[in-house]
Every structure is written in structure tokens, then in C-alpha cells.
Amino acid sequence: MSLLVNAFDGLAFGALLFVLAVGLTLIYGMLDVLNLAHGALYMAGGYIAYLLLGGASVSLGLWAGAALLVAALGVALGGVLSAAILPLRGRGHLDQALLTLGLAILLSEFLLGVVDRGFHTLPPPDGLDGSVLGSYPLYRVAVIAAGLVIGGIVYWIFERTRAGALVRAAVDDPGMLAAIGVNVARVRLSVMLAGCGLATFAGVLGLPLLNLRAGLDSEVLVLALIVIVIGGLASIRGAVVGALLVGQVQTVGVALAPELAAYLLFAVMAAVLLWNPSGMFGRAR
Amino acid sequence: MRFALLALAVALAAGCGGAATQQAADDSVVKVGAIISQTGVYSALGDDMEAAMRLYLDEHGGKLGGKPARLVVADDAGTPETGQQKARQLTLQDQVNVITGLIASPVAVAVAKEAAAQKTPVVIANAGADALGGPGVFRVSYTNYMHGYAAGRYAAESYGKDGAVLMGADYSAGTETLKGFAEGYAKGGGAKPLKQILTPFGKTQNFQPYLSQIPAEAKFLYVFYAGGEAITFAKNFKQFGYDTKLKLLTCQNITDEDVLQAIGADAEGITSVGLYSPALDNPENQAFTAKWKAKTGKNPSAVALQSWDAMSLIDQAAKRGGDLAQALGQVGEIASPRGPFTLDAKHNPVQNWYVREYSGGVNKVIATIAPEAS
Amino acid sequence: MMLTVQNLTAGYGTAQVLHGADLTLDQGRAVAVLGRNGVGKTTFVHALMGLVRPSSGSIRLAGRELSGLDTRRIARLGVRIVPQGRRVFRSLTVAETLEISRSPGEWTVERVYQIFPALAARRRHRGDQLSGGEQEMLAIGRALLGNPRLLLLDEPSEGLAPRLVEELGVVLAGLRATGISVVLVEQNLRLALEVADEVRCMVKGRFVYGAAAGEFAGDGAAIAAYLGVGS
Numbered sequence A: 001m002s003l004l005v006n007a008f009d010g011l012a013f014g015a016l017l018f019v020l021a022v023g024l025t026l027i028y029g030m031l032d033v034l035n036l037a038h039g040a041l042y043m044a045g046g047y048i049a050y051l052l053l054g055g056a057s058v059s060l061g062l063w064a065g066a067a068l069l070v071a072a073l074g075v076a077l078g079g080v081l082s083a084a085i086l087p088l089r090g091r092g093h094l095d096q097a098l099l100t101l102g103l104a105i106l107l108s109e110f111l112l113g114v115v116d117r118g119f120h121t122l123p124p125p126d127g128l129d130g131s132v133l134g135s136y137p138l139y140r141v142a143v144i145a146a147g148l149v150i151g152g153i154v155y156w157i158f159e160r161t162r163a164g165a166l167v168r169a170a171v172d173d174p175g176m177l178a179a180i181g182v183n184v185a186r187v188r189l190s191v192m193l194a195g196c197g198l199a200t201f202a203g204v205l206g207l208p209l210l211n212l213r214a215g216l217d218s219e220v221l222v223l224a225l226i227v228i229v230i231g232g233l234a235s236i237r238g239a240v241v242g243a244l245l246v247g248q249v250q251t252v253g254v255a256l257a258p259e260l261a262a263y264l265l266f267a268v269m270a271a272v273l274l275w276n277p278s279g280m281f282g283r284a285r
Numbered sequence B: 001m002r003f004a005l006l007a008l009a010v011a012l013a014a015g016c017g018g019a020a021t022q023q024a025a026d027d028s029v030v031k032v033g034a035i036i037s038q039t040g041v042y043s044a045l046g047d048d049m050e051a052a053m054r055l056y057l058d059e060h061g062g063k064l065g066g067k068p069a070r071l072v073v074a075d076d077a078g079t080p081e082t083g084q085q086k087a088r089q090l091t092l093q094d095q096v097n098v099i100t101g102l103i104a105s106p107v108a109v110a111v112a113k114e115a116a117a118q119k120t121p122v123v124i125a126n127a128g129a130d131a132l133g134g135p136g137v138f139r140v141s142y143t144n145y146m147h148g149y150a151a152g153r154y155a156a157e158s159y160g161k162d163g164a165v166l167m168g169a170d171y172s173a174g175t176e177t178l179k180g181f182a183e184g185y186a187k188g189g190g191a192k193p194l195k196q197i198l199t200p201f202g203k204t205q206n207f208q209p210y211l212s213q214i215p216a217e218a219k220f221l222y223v224f225y226a227g228g229e230a231i232t233f234a235k236n237f238k239q240f241g242y243d244t245k246l247k248l249l250t251c252q253n254i255t256d257e258d259v260l261q262a263i264g265a266d267a268e269g270i271t272s273v274g275l276y277s278p279a280l281d282n283p284e285n286q287a288f289t290a291k292w293k294a295k296t297g298k299n300p301s302a303v304a305l306q307s308w309d310a311m312s313l314i315d316q317a318a319k320r321g322g323d324l325a326q327a328l329g330q331v332g333e334i335a336s337p338r339g340p341f342t343l344d345a346k347h348n349p350v351q352n353w354y355v356r357e358y359s360g361g362v363n364k365v366i367a368t369i370a371p372e373a374s
Numbered sequence C: 001m002m003l004t005v006q007n008l009t010a011g012y013g014t015a016q017v018l019h020g021a022d023l024t025l026d027q028g029r030a031v032a033v034l035g036r037n038g039v040g041k042t043t044f045v046h047a048l049m050g051l052v053r054p055s056s057g058s059i060r061l062a063g064r065e066l067s068g069l070d071t072r073r074i075a076r077l078g079v080r081i082v083p084q085g086r087r088v089f090r091s092l093t094v095a096e097t098l099e100i101s102r103s104p105g106e107w108t109v110e111r112v113y114q115i116f117p118a119l120a121a122r123r124r125h126r127g128d129q130l131s132g133g134e135q136e137m138l139a140i141g142r143a144l145l146g147n148p149r150l151l152l153l154d155e156p157s158e159g160l161a162p163r164l165v166e167e168l169g170v171v172l173a174g175l176r177a178t179g180i181s182v183v184l185v186e187q188n189l190r191l192a193l194e195v196a197d198e199v200r201c202m203v204k205g206r207f208v209y210g211a212a213a214g215e216f217a218g219d220g221a222a223i224a225a226y227l228g229v230g231s
Helices: A002-032 A036-054 A060-088 A092-113 A136-161 A162-172 A174-179 A184-205 A215-233 A237-257 A256-273 B003-029 B043-059 B080-093 B103-117 B144-158 B172-186 B227-239 B257-267 B283-296 B300-321 B326-327 C039-047 C069-076 C094-100 C109-115 C117-121 C131-146 C162-178 C189-195 C211-216 C222-229
Strands: B030-036 B067-075 B100-101 B122-125 B137-139 B164-170 B195-200 B220-224 B247-249 B273-274 B351-357 B362-369 C004-011 C015-025 C031-034 C054-062 C078-084 C150-156 C181-185 C198-203 C206-212
Touching: A002 A136, A002 A162, A002 A215, A002 A237, A002 B164, A036 A060, A036 A092, A036 A215, A036 C031, A060 A092, A060 A184, A060 C222, A092 B257, A136 A162, A136 A184, A136 C162, A162 A174, A162 A184, A162 C094, A174 A184, A174 C015, A174 C069, A174 C094, A184 B103, A184 C015, A215 A237, A215 A256, A215 B043, A237 A256, A237 B172, A256 B195, B030 B043, B030 B080, B030 B300, B043 B067, B043 B100, B043 B257, B043 B283, B067 B080, B080 C189, B100 B195, B100 B300, B103 B122, B122 B273, B122 B300, B137 B220, B137 C117, B144 B172, B144 B220, B144 B247, B144 B273, B144 B351, B144 B362, B172 B195, B172 B220, B227 B257, B257 B300, B273 B362, B300 B326, B362 C031, C004 C039, C015 C031, C015 C039, C015 C054, C015 C181, C015 C198, C015 C206, C031 C039, C031 C189, C039 C054, C039 C069, C039 C078, C039 C181, C039 C189, C094 C109, C094 C131, C109 C117, C109 C131, C117 C131, C131 C150, C131 C162, C162 C189, C181 C189, C189 C211, C206 C211, C206 C222
Parallel strands: B030 B067, B030 B100, B100 B122, B122 B137, B164 B195, B164 B220, B220 B247, B247 B273, C031 C181, C031 C198, C078 C150, C150 C181
Antiparallel strands: B273 B351, B351 B362, C004 C015, C004 C054, C198 C206
């Protein structure tokens, strides 16, 4: 029974991680840019929502509105990030990753300057602040539902629409895509913007789970990186499986082997890499 | 090459000469070097620390021991390397008379080593590592062990002699506090704790899987968490309904001022053992809380109180005159907002601990744990 | 003149591969570019598509200069390529690939399925689940759906079974009738001669021989000299 609760809880964290990591994996897979600002975008989402809502309990409608507004701001930040990376195109992974890291530090320090360096949280919206079955927080159920919906939408766009086919084609062979007349730069930009929007959205979704604080950006970035290393680059399915696996390792795994808690995640990552160096759904690059 | 060497020698000589005259000229001034985390994960505590030190100076006409005082603040960024480098800078370049501040224990260890080499005394305003100490090291906060030990004694008396489960972050402050608890609990006649649950430090975003480890026969839980983990723990404990199944006793950090706002309503009713409460009824505390509230609009945190007392100790010692390092050990009883305390032979505080219950926005004192008669 | 290439030079990094290639092609005609391995045939068609930036020279398509334009612009002006190794989008299904390749014109997805019924049967399969022959058909279908004025084919018969090469020949030979101009790089001489009106042979990044396809077929000395076969 207790393990069942652990597993369910792992689902909630997996859902949150998926929303965060799916953008990171697509951006890396398509633009070949390891966006180390992804954690800072998550953090920005949380802090902006906190500024908008003032840390008070609000109605679900207001909450959702704030989340959408924050996602839109994330899209704008994605635009800034794209513009900043543009001059470094073709300069190699390290230069680009360092640039995003620098921007991440700027962004997170700016947020800490605007709010403060202390701890902050936001309670779940009204109606989602109770618990189910006696003692399971309702909000976590809502996070799972939100993860399912967003995951479903992302999967549908990616696998079932023309836009998604263009994105996959741009991962497979951007040169060939250009050779059939498609503006690959525009496809890439869309992915960048959508990925950044999702990252900031995840920051709102995760607010009642992970409190706002200095260092939050690198904490979630590491988790998202582990997700895509496990799942493989540029794979939606990989992001789903990676996020769910990390969620389960962090809950069921920890409950089964608490004394190994600190190493479990890295052990799983190492095991996956030994089995397939490009991740569970990755391809050799 | 030879020229460069010569230039270096000249520069060194000039530097030393300059410093010597500077020191001579500065005898009329008390220079306090404060090593504080202004950036990094402890920066929220750092803000309180600096504010309290400046408040003390402002309230005492900018003087310590009757002499004009200068506070030189250096940022350790939360790392021992930076802390040590700043300690060297403060002692050699700024010629400070004493170093204080020091939030994180690893930083404090590095700084104490450097300060000992430069014969500069250190007054620790926060770091709790048990092993921290030395002839020139004085501590106005507490040792982790004593923090847990006081709680253990109280638990044996009020929570029952068996059924204890301990939980905490897996790093020195966590394990030392829990060790102190277990020994204090045993001293009070308590049985060996049923279980000790350690969680990875700084990496735990969800305590549900750890809370599910608590055995069914547990009667109460003692926990150590600070900062962000304290918030997450307090919220998870309530969200998963453990507050209805199990009595909880915590370290002081879980309901300290830096995290209370973020924990919100879930902090209501939490009982903790700490060295201070803004609700303590004594004249020093009333004056201190009033000044602090006027300046920040909040209740003072433990770190704010400790930092105030660090300045107070330096003030008393400077008043005695003579060698500051020696004077720091001879101050005797210090009238603190936490109640009077003295330093023991190892320069750690001998003080009351308070059982506090958080309700209506403040940690109310429900019991006092006096120091063990030695 | 549909295509006029003058004094084209191009290469990779510091290694120059094309050393002044000239070629002209009328509308609705097909030219076979022949030559031994490594003489620059693939670089030539890549330069036409903008996949390699020419370092000098001119490429005019119906009077419009292509040299210096990027691949997408060149594609928009009506050039398509069936590259060596097919380069089908591995994670896209046949139907998806054809869908994103579509542009207004005579060639429609249905028409591609008509000439390649095997593709129609595999329309829900991903690119990496197709056989070599099916991938080739998909790559050709993808190019045709762009309704190009100029179609570049780079070694389409490579790795195909003889029966498939024959089918391919029939399809490609039929293209000229639709008014498309074709540049065909091919090692399979029979296929090249079946499809092309003219032959150009390349040596060290230059065209050194040109003749009508029928004429070349009878010129054993030229075949031996430029292709190294039959000698």
C-alpha cells in the first residue's frame, strides 16, 4: 500500500519533470544547443507567478491565467535566448552551452534581486489544496493530470501533425529539409520558443512542490539533464520514459533502498548508459 | 628575471612596512571582519547576519568597547576556499582585530585555521560543527550536538521513553544533531530510537518516500532540516497527514524566521527546541525585537540573535582592554536577548534551550530546558 | 536555356573539388554526369542545390543566379535533389514525408502513389522501416512533389536489385516528357543511357567530354577512358 503511494507520487514528479525536460531534449536534439538556461527558465516561471499572485491562495481560474501568462513570457525569453545564441552558431557546443549558462546566472540573480534571496512558496489554487483518500495531496493528482494533458498535446503535435513532422524531419536531416524548401531556422525557433514556454510553465506547475530559493535553477536543471540522458536526445518518448523513471527512482527506489538514496539516480543513469550510450530512445550521433 | 625578483622583493617590503604603520595608527579603532554568505545558498541567512551586526553598531553609537568600530564585510559565497581567502585578506590587508560571521561549518573550519595562523581571534555567529574550536575560537551560537542533546532530554521527559524515530539531512549538521538527540534521550532514560532516517542533503525535493519509512510502532519523530529542506519537510509532513498520526519535535531551523513565511499555515502547531524565541520575556529581548522589527518588519531569526550577540561579545571583550583574544575568554556572563549565557572551557555557550510551539505567527515558549548541572 | 553553369568551382574546406565546371541543359532534357569515383560529380550536384557553397562561377536557372543562395531559396526556385544514400527522414512515415514535401503543381501525393504503388502500401511505415528500393522511391517522390523545374539525381540505382533498377529506369525516362530537366549522376551506364539525352564526363572537377547519349554509347574509347569499364 505504501509502495503504491510512492509509485503514484513518483508519477506526479515524473509528470512535472516531463514538462520541464521535453523542451530541453528537443532544443538539444534540433538546435544542437545544450540549453543550460533551462533550469533558470523554470525558476523564472516560479518567481514570476509568485510576483503575480503574491504568494496567496487564489482561485483556479486566476492560477491558470497566471500560468498561461508566464508561459507566454517564457516564449518571449526563448526569443531572447535564440537571438543571443545566433551569433555563436557553428562555434561548437561548449561556447553555446557556456553562453546559456551565463544567461542562466544573469536571469536567476536578477530574479533573486527582484524578489529576495529567501524562501518562498505558493499554496495550491483553491479547490486543489485538499487531499484525497484521506492523506494524499490533491494538488499532486492535479499535477499528474496536467502532465498527462500536456504530454498528450505535445505527443499529438509531434507525432500526428504536419508541424510535428517538420520538427522530426529537422532532427533527422535539416539539410534535406531545407532542400525541399522548408525554412529550417523557423522550425528551430518554434521549438526553442515552445520549449522555453513549457519550462516556465513547469515552474508554475511545480511551485507548490518545490519551494523558490537560490539554487533552484541548477537543482532542476540537473534533474532535467538526467532525464534526457536516460531517455535519449530529441525523443518525446525518451522524455516521457526518462521523466517517469526518474520520478519512480526518486520515490519507489528511495523507499526500497533508502540508504542508497543519494546515489540511486546516478546509478540508474549509469546503468542506462552502459546498456545504450545514447539513452533508451536515443540514436547514435 | 632578476629585475622582476627585485621588484617583487621591493613590493613585499613596501607592503609589510605599510601594514605595520597602518596597524600602529589603527590602535584606536576596533576593526571587525565579518565573513558572511552574501551569495550562494546561505545568502538569505547572510542578509540577516549583516543586518543584525550593523544594527548592533548603530544602536551603540558605532562603538565597541568605547572605541570607534569598523565592520568590514567579506562574502564567502558559501565555499571554504573563498572563506579562507577572505580571512587572509581581512587579517593581512585590512588588519582586522577579530573575525566573525561564519554561517556554514566548512567555511568556519577553513577560516578558523587561517585566522589561527594569523593570530586573529574568531567569534562564530552561526556554524555549529561539533569539532570546531581552538584557543582563539569563540562561539555564541551552539554546537549541533547540544542542539540535539537538549531536545533529546526534553523528549525523554515529555514524549515518552520509547518509540522515537529520528530523521534528518545526511551531512554533518544533520548527523551531529541527531547524535546529540539520541544521547540526550538516553540520558533522560529513553530507549534506543527505533530508526534513524537520513535523506540526501540538498537533493531531496520530496520527503514522501522517506516519511513512508517510519515504522508503524513509532510514537514520535524528531527531525533536523534547515532552509529549503525545512520548508519542503514541513509541508510534506502535513500534506500527507502525518501530523494526525505522529507527534513531531523538530530542531529550531524548521520554524525559524527565514522559512516560516514560505511554510505558511503548515507551520502552525509545530513544536521545536531552539536557543531563542522572539517571544522570550526579558528586557534585552524586548529591546532587541523592537529594534529589529522597526528595521526589518519581521521577527528576529536565530541567526540575527546570534549575530547581535557576536557583536555584543566583542563589545564586552574590547571594554576589558588588553589582548582581545584573551579578553574574549574572560567576558563571563553575557546578557543576551536569549537570556544570560556564558562560554565553557571550550568557548562554546552554556545556555538555556527553549521548547517552542509555533502558533499565531510566533514561536511561543512552552518550556525551558536549563543547562545540565555539571 | 534552363540551366547554365559556368566555370563553377567549389570544395570542402581548403580542398577544392570542382575546378571550373561548365554545363548547359535545355528544358525537358536529361543529362547524365559520368566519371570515375572522386572526380567531383556529387560535389557538382550539391553545388547546384546549395548544399555546398560555390567559391566562384555561376549557376543560372532560367536566367536566375543560384550561386550564393542558400539551399532553401534554391529549392523555392524549383530545384529538387534525390541525394546519394536517399537521406529519407527516418522518423517520418511515408505519408508524412510526402505531406511536408508537397507544393502546388501537377505532382500530387496520389500521383506519386500511382507511379510507386509500393509506397502506397507502406504509407504508414517510418522511413527507417523501408527497404532500400522503397527509400529510393520515397526520395524521388519527395523531390517530385516539389514540382521542380530541375531535378538532380545522385546515384539513384546504388544498392538496388537489378529488377528495381529497371523499374527506376522506366519512371525516370518518363519524367522528361513532363518537361522537367534532369541532371543524373550515375554509375550504372545502362540506366544512364536509358534515361539521359546527353552525356557529360567529368575528370578532376571539370567536364571534358560531351556527346549525345546514343553517340557515347557507341564510343568505346570514351567509355574506357572516362569510366574505366570495358577495357
